[in-house]
Amino acid sequence: MDFNSHADAIVRVAVGLVNELTPGERRGRAFPLPRDLVAAAAAGLRTGYPNHREVTEGEAGELAEIAARLRGVFDAVATGDVDAAALQVNGLLEETRARPLLDRHDGEPWHLHFHGPGGTMAGDWAASCATGLAIVLGSEFHDRLGVCTAPHCDRVYVDVSRNGTRRFCGTACQNRVKTAAFRARGRVP
Ligand SMILES: [Zn+2]
Numbered sequence: 678m679d680f681n682s683h684a685d686a687i688v689r690v691a692v693g694l695v696n697e698l699t700p701g702e703r704r705g706r707a708f709p710l711p712r713d714l715v716a717a718a719a720a721g722l723r724t725g726y727p728n729h730r731e732v733t734e735g736e737a738g739e740l741a742e743i744a745a746r747l748r749g750v751f752d753a754v755a756t757g758d759v760d761a762a763a764l765q766v767n768g769l770l771e772e773t774r775a776r777p778l779l780d781r782h783d784g785e786p787w788h789l790h791f792h793g794p795g796g797t798m799a800g801d802w803a804a805s806c807a808t809g810l811a812i813v814l815g816s817e818f819h820d821r822l823g824v825c826t827a828p829h830c831d832r833v834y835v836d837v838s839r840n841g842t843r844r845f846c847g848t849a850c851q852n853r854v855k856t857a858a859f860r861a862r863g864r865v866p
Contacts, residue, residue, distance in 0.1 A: 693721035693725060705853060746769060750814075827853055
């Protein structure tokens with residue numbers, strides 16, 4: 678699945694921000710709000726943009742607030758409520774007044790960027806992530822946003838597999854569940 682390579686990167690950033698900046702559980706353990714929000718925010722952005730610059734403390738705080746809003750969209754889709762997800766994304770698009778602009782930098786070809794109203798980095802990412810999720814929800818792949826179904830994990834993912842059968846945030850959780858199933862059957866894997 679390839680909506681458009683730039684939109685794919687934006688959706689990966691949305692996943693990264695939610696997974697690095699929203700508290701909950703990760704791979705079987707409690708995941709509190711990270712103490713080093715600056716490092717966590719940079720890690721989230723680099724999920725989609727490996728060379729993203731460092732972020733400031735203020736930006737990290739703003740990105741954490743945006744991440745909490747984005748999580749709501751993944752949660753709604755995971756429970757089958759695409760209508761609620763669409764309403765939330767529309768709310769974000771309205772608030773950020775997401776504005777498309779063709780941009781070319783760092784030797785890349787022209788590509789679409791989305792800007793928020795304030796000209797801030799976090800605002801631009803809010804507009805971009807809202808647009809990226811809107812592209813997913815408005816496509817035939819609207820059910821491809823998910824929350825990990827392994828026990829004690831609520832990290833999110835976007836399912837880009839051909840048949841759309843992904844259920845876990847990553848191989849660590851997939852293996853955890855497989856191992857538990859083997860044990861339940863009295864076999865050691
Ligand atoms: Zn997981």
